[in-house]
Amino acid sequence: xxxxxxxxxxxxxxxxxxxxxxxxxxxxxxxxxxxxxxxxxxxxxxxxxxxxxxxxxxxxxxxxxxxxxxxxxxxxxxxxxxxxxxxxxxxxxxxxxxxxxxxxxxxxxxxxxxxxxxxxxxxxxxxxxxxxxxxxxxxxxxxxxxxxxxxxxxxxxxxxxxxxxxxxxxxxxxxxxxxxxxxxxxxxxxxxxxxxxxxxxxxxxxxxxxxxxxxxxxxxxxxxxx
Numbered sequence: 001x002x003x004x005x006x007x008x009x010x011x012x013x014x015x016x017x018x019x020x021x022x023x024x025x026x027x028x029x030x031x032x033x034x035x036x037x038x039x040x041x042x043x044x045x046x047x048x049x050x051x052x053x054x055x056x057x058x059x060x061x062x063x064x065x066x067x068x069x070x071x072x073x074x075x076x077x078x079x080x081x082x083x084x085x086x087x088x089x090x091x092x093x094x095x096x097x098x099x100x101x102x103x104x105x106x107x108x109x110x111x112x113x114x115x116x117x118x119x120x121x122x123x124x125x126x127x128x129x130x131x132x133x134x135x136x137x138x139x140x141x142x143x144x145x146x147x148x149x150x151x152x153x154x155x156x157x158x159x160x161x162x163x164x165x166x167x168x169x170x171x172x173x174x175x176x177x178x179x180x181x182x183x184x185x186x187x188x189x190x191x192x193x194x195x196x197x198x199x200x201x202x203x204x205x206x207x208x209x210x211x212x213x214x215x216x217x218x219x220x221x222x223x224x225x226x
Contacts, residue, residue, distance in 0.1 A: 003038045006058055010167060017226055025049050026125045028164070034181075039160035066221060076174060090124065093119045093149060098131040102178060103204045104168035104212040107131075108152055119149065119220070127217050128152045131166070137195040138164075138179050150214035156207065159191075160215075167193070168212040179216060 011021045022029045025045045030120065032038075047055055057063045095117035096107055107129075119130050130149040133142055150166050153159065161184050162187065168177050180193040183202075190204045 004032055004042070006061060006065075007032060007038065010046070010053060010058075013065065023101070023123070026123075034162060037161070039163075041160060044048055053091070074181055088182065090118070090122075093121075093122065093124075093127050093128045093130050095119055095132075095147065098134075098177070103175060104166065104214070108212060108214075119147070121149075121218065121220075124149065125217050126151060130220075133219075135178065137174060137197050137200045139197045141196040142179065143221070146219050148216050149218040149220070153213040156210065156213060159213065164216040166214040166216055167210060167221070169209045170211060171205060171209050183210055 007021075008018075011018060014021070018023070018032065019029050022031060025042070026049075027042055027045065031042070043058060047053060048059065052066050054063055054065060054067050057065050094115045097114045097116045098104070098107060100114040127149045128151050130147050133146045133148050134144055136144055148166060153165070159165075159182060161182060163182065164179060165182050166177075166179050167182070168175070170176070178193070180195060181193055183192040184206045185192040187204050189207050191207060191210075192200045192202055192204050
């Protein structure tokens with residue numbers, strides 16, 4: 001039984017849906033269906049959300065699923081699950097004009113410039129900003145004109161494979177800004193950029209080509225202006 005199987009055991013134990021689990025933990029809906037290896041950041045979120053879960057069992061499969069409280073191990077059935085977790089904090093996120101910045105790094109460094117609006121969404125994980133999406137490589141999951149809300153990744157060593165990122169990179173003198181899934185590459189010192197749109201082929205790029213990264217935490221789509 002792998003980590004994702006044990007996470008599904010937790011979902012069954014809590015008697016909630018996968019969507020509700022993602023909402024409570026604060027991860028993207030459908031995340032468990034996209035990855036085989038769950039990063040340490042996600043595991044810490046699960047243990048923080050459900051403190052009764054035994055960390056050793058979650059990480060290795062050893063021992064009981066629930067912590068030993070000293071009074072005997074037993075499971076408690078949740079009678080009522082609120083539709084949304086109580087918000088831990090409120091935040092207002094700046095919506096930036098990416099076209100006005102020279103590149104993504106400039107946008108990150110000049111956080112008080114190129115602001116064209118504000119966004120506030122209940123229960124949103126901590127984020128650093130938002131921009132309008134350009135291009136159709138993630139269509140139909142995301143489409144051009146959607147707003148993506150991101151958190152800056154300051155150290156590329158903290159990159160989690162399988163997540164969606166806003167990435168700024170340069171190859172052969174050309175600059176690129178895209179939203180892609182980043183997976184492990186079979187080429188040393190490279191990463192594999194993967195689109196949701198099947199018309200876009202996966203592409204290996206060297207790690208040295210990446211100038212800036214931000215993990216996509218949420219997205220907003222406006223369906224009509226009327």
